[in-house]
Amino acid sequence: MTETDPLAPLLDLADVRPALDRAREQVDQALRHRALRRHGGRVAAEMSLRAAVASAALEGHGYPLAEVRAGTVTDPVVQGALRVAEAVPHLCDRWPRAPRQVLARLHVLAASDLVGVDRLGRPVEAEPVAPRIDGLAGLITGGTSVPPLLLAAVVHAELLTLRPFAGPGGVVARAAARLTLIAAGSDPRGLLAVEVGHQEREPEYVGSAGAYATGTADGVRSWLRHYLTAVEVGAARLTEVADEALAAA
Numbered sequence: 265m266t267e268t269d270p271l272a273p274l275l276d277l278a279d280v281r282p283a284l285d286r287a288r289e290q291v292d293q294a295l296r297h298r299a300l301r302r303h304g305g306r307v308a309a310e311m312s313l314r315a316a317v318a319s320a321a322l323e324g325h326g327y328p329l330a331e332v333r334a335g336t337v338t339d340p341v342v343q344g345a346l347r348v349a350e351a352v353p354h355l356c357d358r359w360p361r362a363p364r365q366v367l368a369r370l371h372v373l374a375a376s377d378l379v380g381v382d383r384l385g386r387p388v389e390a391e392p393v394a395p396r397i398d399g400l401a402g403l404i405t406g407g408t409s410v411p412p413l414l415l416a417a418v419v420h421a422e423l424l425t426l427r428p429f430a431g432p433g434g435v436v437a438r439a440a441a442r443l444t445l446i447a448a449g450s451d452p453r454g455l456l457a458v459e460v461g462h463q464e465r466e467p468e469y470v471g472s473a474g475a476y477a478t479g480t481a482d483g484v485r486s487w488l489r490h491y492l493t494a495v496e497v498g499a500a501r502l503t504e505v506a507d508e509a510l511a512a513a
Contacts, residue, residue, distance in 0.1 A: 277485040283492040294499040299510035315457035316349035340377035347373040363404040375431035387428040412448035416441040417491035461494030
């Protein structure tokens with residue numbers, strides 16, 4: 265890590281390193297589950313579905329998982345989240361090279377039935393948006409060497425704070441964080457549904473995102489601790505689904 269790494273100071277915030285170590289350990293353990301050797305595709309599809317359902321719920325469009333799985337939910341936010349989830353594996357190679365293009369594509373997928381065609385894939389023209397998106401793109405394309413979990417947390421929070429696109433911006437933000445983990449090799453098969461962790465701790469999610477937006481060290485620390493806890497929840501849910509796949513085999 266270089267001295268000029270803009271995210272390096274985050275590792276010195278109180279409790280962040282231990283939380284990062286715990287989350288990484290839980291993820292590694294979940295990804296070693298023996299069910300993933302033979303049933304990894306089935307588990308990945310289930311976790312992708314759960315991630316999409318949770319992401320839509322966090323936008324205020326919550327439906328029972330079984331109903332979404334059955335295909336009976338036509339809510340446009342849910343359908344957009346499902347399109348995004350389906351596209352994520354195909355976008356991960358482009359993400360570290362062309363994050364702005366990928367963000368635009370995520371927005372088109374998430375909001376195509378919700379906002380006008382003239383606004384799809386186009387960031388809003390608000391003063392702080394462009395420079396902060398430029399800074400975020402720089403981090404994604406190699407401007408930091410902090411652990412991927414930390415970078416994903418920052419990507420998520422920055423996009424939640426900026427809301428650079430009209431419509432369901434949270435769906436875009438959560439997918440961008442997911443892409444960060446996949447592209448960095450921390451979750452290469454897209455098995456970790458951190459979105460489920462956010463949904464299970466939704467009041468904390470909303471509160472810590474608001475704290476991050478203040479720009480204070482305590483606010484950023486609050487968000488990072490929440491994000492890493494959500495990662496642990498996602499790892500636990502992955503283990504449960506893998507256990508079910510193994511039992512059903």
